[in-house]
Amino acid sequence: MTSLRSSDQQPSAPRQLLGRDEERQTLDELIDAVREGLSGALVLAGEAGIGKTRLLEYALEAADDLRTVKVVGMEAEARLGFAALHRLLLPFLGGLDQLPAPQQDALRSAFGLVAGPPADRFLTALATLTLLSDAARPRPLLCLVDDAQWLDRESMEVLAFVGRRLHADGIGLLLGVRDGTDGRTGFAVLDGLPALRLKGLPEPDARRLLASTSTGPFATPAFTRIVAETQGNPLALIELAGELMAGPLPSAPLPIGPRLEAHFLRQVRAMPQETQALLLVAALAPSDDPAVLWRAAAQLGLSAHAMDPAMTDGILARGRHPAFRHPLIRSAIHAGAQPAERRQVHRALAAATDQDAAPDRRAWHLAEAALGLDEEIAAELERASERAKSRGGYAAQANFLARAAELTPNPRSRAERYFTAAQAHLVIGDVPMARAVLQQAVPGLGTPVTRASAQRLHATIEWFQGRAQKAPSILMAAAAEVLPFDERLARDMVFEALAAATMMRQHMVGMTLDELARTVLALPWNHALPALPPDTVVDAYSTRIAGGYAPAVPKLRAAVESMSTGELVETGMPIALLGYVAAEELWDDRGLRAVVERLSAASRAQGALHALHATLNTLAATELWAGRFKGAEACFDEADEISRALGMPPQGTAHRVELLAWQGRDAETRAGADIAAHVWDEQLGYATMANHAHYALTILELASGRYPEALAWALLGYDNDVPGQGSRLLPDLVEAATRAGNLAAASAAIARLSERATLSGTPWALGVLARSRALLTDGDEAETLYEEAVKHLGNTRVVTELARTHLLYGEWLRRRKLRTHARAQLRTAHDMFTTMDAHAFAERARLELMATGEHARKRTGPGQSDHALTPQERQVAGHAAAGSTNAEIATRLFITASTVEYHLNKVFRKLSITSRRQLATLLRDEDQPR
Incomplete structure (x- = not known):
């Protein structure tokens, strides 16, 4: 059911609603905010009959000066991707042409209006948000969704996305969701939206409601019994009062939902047989196409006049089209029908459904009418699954294919359909179903490609279920099996295995990172096959791990070039997870920035939020190293926003520990590092997070001049030698070791740094090498090296390293009693650190300036100049x-x-x-x- 109302009238007083004062106030406040041009979303959750529908009616009445649109979820449509969203947006589709082209394409594809690639779910959601925002411009808009538990998953995800992004658009979104519906897994997508959980009415309000609807007074004992049995549930009070007084008291209270359904079912079964049959057709027919109902009724020989007793007795609301008085009545009729009765009605509905107008709905009716094996219907369902996939309806694709597999006589075809269904379940994040369906598929998969693809899916499931340590060995075995038959697929699997392995490192199960890299290099690749950016990254990374730095340098350069100019394609994991490391390993700040900005632009253009999420964390690092801490914070904040949009928890301090360290936020850095070590590393197996935390703690200790502590953390990174980070920390290790008096550690670090920086030859590499040599040099040569370092780093965007070089140079000059020259360097360092909000480094520079006889303003803490912007x-x-x-x-x-x-x-x-x-x-x- 879809309805749209628009009015220029002032708000009128809604009809009386007993009790619910707090709930009404919450709804009134949301509607008032919408009137003022703001926005809000609210989930009304509770058991059947608790009052969600009545509160939505109250909101509809209270908002009679707004544009309103209302839809009701239907169990029969829960498997049809984007069906509910289409009904919700139907009144506004005239504005589709005004959307940005990518959003237009996504929404048209989702609704099957054009042929094209599958609609990206997040572009579809953004298009929905934009379309509703445009619709709300002339007059604020209130969207109401009742029985949202029966929405198809795709529609539910889009509305959840919209609800999280509403802010100042003049849009209100209210969703009524029933608790405790078996077999539904879509409620998690609503997590994070404001929610109002409804309870039973307090006794005074329950008494008033009962008195207003009963034909005679109730004695106090009887009333107490009714309230106790109904637990204050409004619908139960109205519907069950008479039954509870007439019948014996149950030995134990029954759940209200089943009791109400049984009550409604008894009412329906008191109707004439023809009326009951017609009500079942109405319960299973689409609510937005009454013609299908009447055609199906004619197929079954049912007269339209059979509806009259149901209208007379209040089972159906009076109106132009049949509509159940309460959504629970539809559910009761659906659940109470015999299987043979449902199959008969579905068969009639299939015959009544236009193949051209609604082929997917017809296919599902055929499937529900089938009994046993039927390849013809299975094939029709498979075609429906392809249409669903082309619209981005992966939940619908999974449902169609799983049912097709159940009907498939041929074991090989059945296995392949189950396998494709498992893939679709994984796309929508339904990991338990993906695992269950994959287990049904595996025994019947017969080709190397399908078996290897199943292993790839298995590895991804292990990852999603917190067992990512197993993923690399599973993927490598699958890649080796499929390589002779599909090298492109094998290359994608190897990229995913390497990406997983670099995050797990010592926590890997089945092989070590070094063994994996050597295996990759030994695989018989076809070098005539064009190399895509992921391939160049894999080659460079594997060479760096298994062969060392020197042989990897040309391959690292090739990877940066490929990432900067080649065709950007994604495997099962975002390429941003590894793509930036080659540039970081070379100290190539310009290449790094070019790669990351290109990946970011591509992710945004495609609406690929998972890929953008990975890219933003790397973009934050480039902003940090450029001394733009606010830019880094913005990247992290946006990544957290995307986490919420994806239904994942925000990353929090563990992922931004390096920024916190640079800002001198001691307690927060240590707390984030602790989370990285104990949660991400020890519990989840992400060794890379602990490595990152160790590096951040090195910076934190260096900033405050705690050199032995800095050295201890830096040595952990030196031993692990993580590509990218392992090279970048070498100058920090040199500084910590020289200041802590550990010349052996400093000498080892400078030897490794000299080899790598010389081979790299970038200004960043040569600058930190000159500075590190200066730290280990006595006499006037140190001054030459510091000047060289300043010159090289001045030609980079790595402002943090330049500021540190000025600081170290100034400290060296002060110890040489060259106070005037020292002040110039220290003043420059202090100003740079102060501007970028590197509080601890700024304080270190300030104290050094004081030692030269010059006073500098002391900062009271980081974040002084952000003007309290959110x-x-x-x-x-x-x-x-x-x-x-x-x-x-x-x-x-x-x-x-x-x-x-x-x-x-x-x-x-x-x-x-x-x-x-x-x-x-x-x-x-x-x-x-x-």
């Missing part, structure tokens, strides 16, 4: 300052243009400016560390 305000401000339009910013941040405008207005007020030009100047001045 994370999203900082993101919006940064993009606006860079010249992006509101529409471009909205697309990049997965919000609406109205929300962008709202945030920009707040930014202008907070910063006391009036134009984007002023904003650009202000942010540019703040982000210049030198």
Whole structure:
């Protein structure tokens, strides 16, 4: 059922609703906010009959001056991808042409309006958000969804995404969700949305409700019994009062939902047989196409007049089209019918459904009508699954294929259909179902490609279920098996195995990282096959691990070039997980920035949030090293926003420990490092997180001059020698070791650094090498080396390293009693650290300046110049300052243009400016560390 209402009238008083004062206040506040141009979402959750539908009706009445649209979920449509979303958006599809082209394409594809590649779920969600925002411009909009537990998964995910992104669009979203529905797994997608869990009415309100609906007074004992048995459930109070008084008291209270369903079913079974049959057709027929109901009824020889007794007795609401008085009645009729009765009705509905207009719905009716094996229907379901996949409806694809497999006579075909269904289940994140269906598929898979693909799926399932340590060995075995038959597939599996292995490292099961790298290099690759960026990354990374730094350098350069200019394709894992390491290993800051920005742009253009999530963490690192800490924070904040959009918990401090260390936030750095070590490393097996935490602690200790502690952490990284990070920490180890008096450690580190930096030859590499040599040099040669380091690093974007070089140079000059020259270097370092908010390093520089006789302003803490902007305000401000339009910013941040405008207005007020030009100047001045 879909309805749309729009009115210019002022709000009218809604009809009386007994009790629910707090709930009504919450709804009134949300509706008032929508009237003011703000937005909000709310989930009304509770058992059957608890009052969700009545509260949605209250909201509809209270919002009679707004545009409203309402849909009701249907169990019969729960397997049809995007079916509910299509009904919700149908009144607004006239505005589809006004959306950005990628969003248009996604929504058209999702609804089957055009042929094309599968609709990306997040672009579809963003298109929905934009379409609703456009619809709300002339008048605020309230969207209501009742019985949301019966929405198809794709529609549920889109609405959850929309609910999380609403802010300043004049849109309200209310969803009524029933608790305790067996077989449904989609509720988790609503986690994080504001929720109101409904309970039974308090006794005074229950008494008033009972008195208002009963024909006679109840004695106090009888009333007490009714309230106790119904637990204050409003629908149960109304419907069951008479039954509870007439019958014996049950030995134990029954759940309200089943009791109400049984009550409604008794009412239905009191109807004439023809009426009962017609009600079953209405329960299984689509609510948005009454013609199908009547055609199916005619197929079964049922008269439309058979509806009259149901309307007379209140089973159906009076209106132009049959509609059940309460959604629970539909569920009761559906659940109470005999299997043979349901099959008969589904067969009639299939015959009544237009093959061209609704082929998927017809296919599902045929499947529900089938008994035993039937290849013809199975093939029809497989075709429906392909249509669902082409629209991005992977939950529908999985359901169609699993049912097709059940009907398939041929064992090989049945296994292949189960396998494809398992893949679709994994795409939507339903890991338990993916595992169960894969287990049904594996025994019948007969070709090397399908067997290897099943192993690949098995590895991914292990990863998702917290056993990622097993994934690399599973993937490598599968790649070896499939290599003679499908090398492209084998290469993708190897990339995934290596990506997993680098994160797990010593926690891997079945092989070591070194063994994996050597195996990769020994595989009989066909070198005539064009190498894609993931292939060059795998080659470079494996050579670096198994062969050492020197032979890897040309391959690392090739990987950076390929990532910068080659065709960007994704395997099962985002290439950003490994793609940036080659540039980091070479100290190639320009190559690194080019790679990361290209990956970010590609991810945004495709709406690939998982890939963008991985890329943003790397982009944050490049912002950090450039001394733009606010930019790094914005990247981390956006990654956290995407985590929430994906239904995952935000990454938190464990992923941003290096930034926290640079900001001198001691307690937070140590807390994040502790989480990285004990949760991510020890519990989940992500060794790379502990390595990152060790590096961050090295920086933290260096900033405060605690050199022995810094050395201890740096030596852990030196021993692990993680590609990228293992090279980058060498100058830190040299500084910590020389200041701690451990010349043996310093000599070992400088030897490794000299080899790698010389082979790399980039300004960043040569700059940190010159600085490190200066630390180990006595006499005037040190000054020459420091000047060389400043010159090299001045030609890079790695401002943090340049500032540290000025600091070390100034410290050396002060010890040589060259106070005037020392002040110049230390003042430069202090100003750079202060500007970038590197609080501990700034304090170290300030104390050194004081020792030269000059006083510098002491900072009281990090974050002095962020003007109390929220994370999203900082993101919006940064993009606006860079010249992006509101529409471009909205697309990049997965919000609406109205929300962008709202945030920009707040930014202008907070910063006391009036134009984007002023904003650009202000942010540019703040982000210049030198």
